[in-house]
Amino acid sequence: MFLAPELAAQPLLSAEFLAVDTETNGRAREECELTEVGTVLVGGAELHERWHSLVGVSAPLSPGIQRFTQISQAMIDSAPTPEAVLPELAVRLRGRVLVAHSARFDERVLRQAFSRAALDWPAPPVLCTVALARRFAPLQRRRGLAPLADALGIEVYTTHRALPDAETCARVFCALFGRLCAHAGTVGEALALLGPTRRRSSRPRTAPRSRAPDRRPDISALPKDPGVYVFRDADGRPLYVGKSINVRTRARSHFTQSAAQAGDLHAVPVTWTHSAEQVDYEPTNSELGALVLEGRLIRALKPPGNVRGKAEPDGYVYLRCRFDIPFPILEVAREPAAGHAVCIGPVRGRAEVAELVEQLNSLFGLRHCGRTLPRRQHPSAYGQMGRCLSPCLGDLDPNLYRERLDAALALFSGAGDGRTLLLAHIENQMRAASAQRAFERAGWLKRRHHRLEALLGRLGGVLRAAHAGARLVLAPHPSAIGRLDAFWLVGGRVVDWGRLPDSAAELHPRTEEALRSVGAHLRPDEVDEVRLVGAWLAGHEVRSLELTPGVSPGRLEGFVAAARTWRSAKVAVV
Template sequence: MSDAVRPMLDLPLATAEFVAVDTETNGLSGDKCELTEIGAVLVGGGELHEEWDSLVGVAQPLGRYIQRFTGISQSMVDDAPAPEDVLPRLANMLRGRVLVAHNSRFDVRVLRQAFARAALEWPDPPVICTVQMARRFAPLQRRRGLATLAGALGIDVEEVHRALPDARTCARVFCALFGRLCANAPTIGDAITILGAKKVRKRPASVPNRPRGERPHLAALPHEPGVYIFRDADGQPLYVGKSVDLRVRARSHFTSGASWTQHAEHVDHTVTESELGALLLEDRLIKALKPPGNVKGKSDPDGYVYIRCRLDIPFPILEVALEPAVGHAVCVGPVRGRAAAAELVEQLNSLFGLRHCGRSMPRRAHPSAYGQMGRCLSPCLNDLDPNVYRERLDEALRLFVGKSGAAALLARVDDQIREASAAQRYERAAWLQRRRERLESLLARLGGVLRAIHTGARLVLAPHPSAAGRFDPIWVAGGRVVDWGAAESSLVDRSMRALKAAPPAGRLGGWLSADAVAEARLVGAWIALNKPPTLELGPRVGEAQHERFLSRHGFVLHRGEGERGLASVAG
């Protein structure tokens, strides 16, 4: 970097101007590589401004493959201006600004070589690479091609392998990650330092040295919710944690005596808007990084359980478990209290004549006690049509496919009471009335949501633990988190994508993969415990409904904008 450009490194990153650049070439390597097209987009204040592009003439004919790949034909470059006529415009655009490129090493090498051939001075601007930004600030996104990364960040990609569209996409990716970069790097020089080092082998000059045995420098951690990663001297992750107060929680580890703290040299962090956002990010980072300091926690940390029914076995049963079932199943909850959930299962089995005998169904010569009382269809006698049992089971499970399983269950018992009274079966009506009273008491104790988790799609606003009007938007569909956090696209567009990910209305059973179970339980338990603002999504839930929902909870949605367009009206 030249001495003329070096003072730029001390300028504030937040107020700097950037030029996102993309180049197309003839596809050859080394000295044979020639520039065929340049695209540049001016970026400032997190927004895209001036755009410019130009084809560039070449000395050697283009190969057929590269013409098909880029769409730049031989006739196009034959009519294009020479490099010495194009490159001065780019040099003027780069002066006093930071060059941004996706895989910047390639683009900078191509441009340096083109400037040298044209006998022009390379402006040598500071360079930021969006691949390095993604590696640092979107670590769960393993595939970092430009179009793939943009899609993961919610950015629409209309055209690829042409200079200006790719430069525009690069600029939007940069804007999506720019806030996280500014939070970690106050100046341009700090940003280049943070993104440039592959391994952190020594502490940055801005962090004072500390004697061995003292904790890492934690003053940069904010008093905000989020996730932190402790690393050793080589940058390898040691421990991933989350907290509603990053600085306080990170400091507490060095009074715990954990063995990994002896090797902790650095700490990275990501701020979220809510505790749920921190829980999600922590869970995903632990799965991705597998740090040695993280061990499996206790088996039932929150007291919530699921009532579930696996539909891929003959004569399915209702059971109580800590987690949703993997594969094809109906999972209801989470609800608080294993004993109350088990009693509710027993009540349902008796009401609908379902099996009481657990997964292993013994073969009997005579009905069980439940069968003799008319409370079980007795498939254990080996003479029951599985379709008859399945119809009764589906009748029970459909109570939980709607929005209010508790009310539907009580209404079902009320109907049975009326039927028994009309048939003058007064003993059964009295028994059902006692059962209804017991069910009502059970449902009040369970304190959860009696609804199959795979049904519908919803937008959940997870609030900031202390700041009014700040939320993490989280979309849940099919029992899984399908989208969350800030992005460039609008809330309404993301809600419609979440709705498409949900199973059709009224379907019995949903599918959860093994790696999605822990996250589904984590999110479900947090929502059941905290009862955050929730918007049920549907084909008719459009922008007006989103605006009313957000306004009711302290936000307004500006048209056509994403989370950047959410403005607090809480004061």
């Protein structure tokens, strides 16, 4: 942020403020794109001119974000491009103070949007209404936009749209403006008053500077398509590997002013940009193809600019069972397990999956304790209630325990989603208990059925073992109909992938070759890729064909022909 001296010295009562709100596609990091921006001009504690615009994005919106923001894909398809919208926003920000609720998020989104559009971020001074409320309404603990507005007596009619939220933010700012003016006379004093109070690190920190345009690598040959790019130094050594659904725009953003500032979303050391002299690329037809290729190139080239930090939380977990102990347990983990194991997922919702594990343990009499098996003289509480076979007593036949465990895992090892089979299993047990006049157990099972029905409805993703079967997945191009990448997944692993072949003469042999990998265990070096691919498929729309040995060329041709005319629908399994 650069604060011009004349703006810093301007009295608050005569300054102009621009309340801004943004809506995004709901994705993280470089996949986050601006979908709508709204502004309200504020001056003299009054609302003046309003402006808003939808913004086109490169990747289709997910159904969840369309429901959340009420911005449909059709609205985005007809919206102007960022290159057409952002210059107008820059003009409106000139000479004004940006006001936003949780301003750090909105500023970060706008920085990235300007960087992606190869525009310089105007870097206006920023005031946050959350910080304003924290200082001047300390008794109001709930500082979300709607609760804060309600506490200040401001009516809120619409939320999660840019212009209504910007107007609510402006009214909150006006409601607290008098208190701000009582403690600060100028814009500079207000910024100092509401600035961060956390003690900063004493370590010296050098801010990177962007390179002059004539000294940057030539990226004019890069396509505006999905793919992977590799920056190299003058000797050809790889410095950084990146991927994007728009290779040229993303590669350019590394050298713009916005990316060089501290607000960059990617948090990657940028010292390599000063050594980059050339760039090459490899195009793909889909974002998934770029994701897989990027991971493999990073492992092969080990460029210094790609630093593996803390894993980005995405909410996806696996329900897994490792068969390396005498009485295996069901567990919840972020990654699939290598070796002899069954991994179900990925599914979204760690708390829900943890409860599902408890329900399965009680239904099938499996262990509720950890991997280390304790030795007891008497059954645990679960054992006394008949919900555990109590292997801790030391007298249980391992084969009986394994039969129960196999029965539980078999519900998720078929071609479909295990939700239906699990509920059907409980219904069959209810009928059997009623037939035996075990009405107390039947009532217990009925309560379990109701609870599991609600629990499974909240889980995102597919409850299916990753090793179950093989399938051909076609990932679409973000915008071009008919351009697809093909992925042969066997046991959750990508055994082959590439641009979808034009002829069945190539497609069928590759499918037969992929099916020869059925039954192989997951290797430790494949875990990261399996998780990346699984999480991407769980959150995106694809076409998928279940593969069996001896699949006919005609079935493959029919599937591919239908997929070439498909753009974006809900996940379809043939």
